[in-house]
Amino acid sequence: MSDASFRISRRGFLNLTALGAASAAVSACSTTGPGPEPVQPPPPAYVEPPLGDYETMYGPMSDNGFDLPAIPVNKIDHRFLRQIVPDPTGQRPGTIVVDTTNHFLYLVREGGQAIRYGVGLGRAGFEWSGDAVVQWKQKWPKWTPPDEMVARQPELTQFSAKNGGMQGGLKNPLGARALYLFQGNQDTLYRLHGSPEWWSIGKSVSSGCVRLINQDIIDLYDRVPNKTPVVVTADIGEPVADMPERRAIPIDNGVPTGSILLGPVRQLTNEIF
Known part of the structure; x- marks a missing residue:
């Protein structure tokens, strides 16, 4: 064997030896068991989509053939304008x-958020508290004044139940x-409803139950399904009071025939105006 061949073979041997040592070093740094599970970031907190600006929310709108003014x-x-707030209710x-x-x-x-709307409250709104459920919803509802209201205000006779409301x-x-709103298997005759009288929002007024700006009640209507639970209370954070014995006659004569009944409610007495 020539010196040149010996030198090449020796160089090849040394190279192979070096590669083997490197492989051994890499193997010594690796583990044979499974590695630690990757840490998963917590899911992002839910953030309510923004509502938009007031001029848009409360601008003029056409709805079911009626033109609501701005x-x-x-x-x-x-x-008392619609806004997203931290939920204070629990x-x-x-x-x-x-x-x-x-x-x-x-x-x-x-x-932990809530959409807050301002409301105006009539006497019926103040004299009722407790738990209920949204059992029926209506767009541009018919109004039928209670018989007691018609008796006090004869000009409302044209809208009485016998005249079709x-x-x-x-x-x-x-x-x-x-x-x-229903409680048990009966209509409470208590309503969350719209009103064109925007100036009454945030105030106590003579009539009605819980009234919202028309643009707000439309927004609320679209967000809640039937059977939505409702809590009416005198102050957030206080225990929900039982429905008082003395309450106002509500704003209308009842839900149309065919609505689903859920349970008993005490007799409604006294007057709304």
Whole structure:
């Protein structure tokens, strides 16, 4: 064997030896068992989509053949305009909570948030508290004044039950939408409803139950299904009081025939106006 061949073979041997040592070093640094599970980041907290600006939310709108005028938002205390707030109620998401002390209605959402609406309260709104459920919803509802109301105000006879009530429209006291609250298997005759009287929001007024700006009741109507739970309370954080024995006659004569009944409710007495 020539010296050159010996030198090449020796160089090849040394190279192979070096590669083997490197492989051994790599093997010594690796583990044979499974590695630690990758840490999963926590799911992002739910954030309610923004509502938009007030001029858009309360601008003019056409709805089911009726043209609602714009609301002059600069003339309303902005506390009572629709907004997303931290949920103060502690109720589960999907619940409606009416705070009759502060004139707010909350729709509880995920992530510790709520959509808050300002409301105006009539005597019927103040004299009722407790738990209920949205059993029926109606767009541009018919209004049928209770017989007691018709007896006091004969001019309402044309809208009595026997005369078919007042058809939905811009002057209807129930506004653009009504949510009908049941308790047990009966209609409480208590309503969450719209009103064209935007200046009454945040105030105590002579009539009605819980009234919202028409644009707000339309928004609420679209967000809640039938069977939505409702809590009406005198103050957020206080225990929900039982329904009082003395309550106002409600704003209308009842839900149309065919609605589903859920349970008993005490007799409604006294008057709304």
